[in-house]
Amino acid sequence: MKLHASGEDYLEAVLVLQLEKGMVRSVDIARHMEVSKPSVCYAVGTLREGGFLTTDENHYLHLTDLGQDVAEKIYERHCFFTKQLIAIGVDPETAEADACRIEHDISAETYERLKALGNLK
Structure with missing residues (x-):
């Protein structure tokens, strides 16, 4: 899957927030990037489908090895x-x-x- 700049920005935001907070949820991304929650939801879904992110049962976001590398x-x-x-x-x-x-x-x-x-x- 080819990532666009916005997808890369979301992955970077997850990484930065993981370094700052440890655990990251979509609402954290929305605040950090100053975007709407629906925008984050769409991006997370796309990145999850592309194999860059996973979510756990508590809705925390986790970078896959591929997502971490990018x-x-x-x-x-x-x-x-x-x-x-x-x-x-x-x-x-x-x-x-x-x-x-x-x-x-x-x-x-x-x-x-x-x-x-x-x-x-």
Whole structure:
């Protein structure tokens, strides 16, 4: 299943909230992403069908191995671009928003080369 940017954002949100809270429910995602509960419900269903998420009997969300892998890659990119943009003087709030857009559109090759370049400093 090909993930769109929004699906990647949901997986990243689950990962971030798991790191912060331990357990995550759909309502936590809605608050974190500032989206409606029905939007989260639809996304969770789609991600569950794609094998990226599971839910337990208490309605907690859990990343599958596939979902964890995707979420970690997206989150790593997000952190990298946010840090780099702030380092060149971009306002942190703008850097965060721009990183969120860049993380989805840049190729793996370009990202790896930028990351390697960033490690040289």
